[in-house]
Amino acid sequence: MTVDPITVSPDHSVWHAAHIMLSQRVSGLPVLDSDLSLVGIVTEGDLLRRTELGNAAIVAGVDAPPDPAMFYLKSRSWRVGDVMSTKVVMVEEDTPIGTAAMLLGVHRIKRLPVQRDGRLVGIVSRADLLSIVSAGKPDAEVRGDEAVRRALAARLQEAASVLTRQPGYYVEAGAVRVVGVMASASEIDVVRMIVESVAGPGFKDELKL
Incomplete structure (x- = not known):
């Protein structure tokens, strides 16, 4: 102020x-x-x-x-x-x-x-x-498969109020795959934003409407 x-x-x-x-x-x-x-x-x-x-x-x-x-x-x-x-x-x-x-x-x-x-x-x-x-900055990418899983679980749960359903996600050897049929394009965008904020760009996106 x-x-x-x-x-x-x-x-x-x-x-x-x-x-x-x-x-x-x-x-x-x-x-x-x-x-x-x-x-x-x-x-x-x-x-x-x-x-x-x-x-x-x-x-x-x-x-x-x-x-x-x-x-x-x-x-x-x-x-x-x-x-x-x-x-x-x-x-x-x-x-x-x-x-x-x-x-x-x-x-x-x-x-x-x-x-x-x-x-x-x-x-x-x-x-x-x-x-x-x-003055804000993007969150640092999470490292380690188990840490990524936990971070994804926490942030997707945090967004549960705006997501009709939760996507599936798989993390193996640093590679992230996200799957699921979502209710709207905006919900898909929310999930993509969350995954990218945790794991960075380049994850395998198999989200559908």
């Missing part, structure tokens, strides 16, 4: 927030009140439907706002507190990475404020999660 993120106050102007976003190359800013409590978040999306950008921008992507008066206020007010989103999805500092990724996807948001004891300590963004993915 990004620690000690730049924040704004509800009483700051939208122009101030826009300047920070541009200069710091961020797409959203946490909003803290005078007690340093998180009260909202202001994003690029909040600022792109402004009267400064013309009527077309105000209505872009919006179908019949449920509260026209609130929409009118957000498109014209100079205060961050009027424009910001107050329903903020947050996580605790010890939240697992997988949970954070799930929340970003489910809520279709780009960032999650991170708190400790009710105080903002950071922001975890999609970019932060991508950096973890980019």
Whole structure:
């Protein structure tokens, strides 16, 4: 995550927030009140439907706002507190990475404020999660027939929730053969991915639909 993120106050102007976003190359800013409590978040999306950008921008992507008066206020007010989103999805500092990724996807948001004891300590963004993915490496190939068998058994069992049936596999003198009739092409691809991650490319593929 990004620690000690730049924040704004509800009483700051939208122009101030826009300047920070541009200069710091961020797409959203946490909003803290005078007690340093998180009260909202202001994003690029909040600022792109402004009267400064013309009527077309105000209505872009919006179908019949449920509260026209609130929409009118957000498109014209100079205060961050009027424009910001107050329903903020947050996580605790010890939240697992997988949970954070799930929340970003489910809520279709780009960032999650991170708190400790009710105080903002950071922001975890999609970019932060991508950096973890980019730092990953393929698993090392397993050596030895018995080790390969055990690894295949474990990883195929791990994928049992997405496989209608388990394939057969044979390991002899370092050569791997995989057989079976699978329920779909995607299930075949899952099995192939698992076998290649364990034994490397070049195994004998006898999987069928």
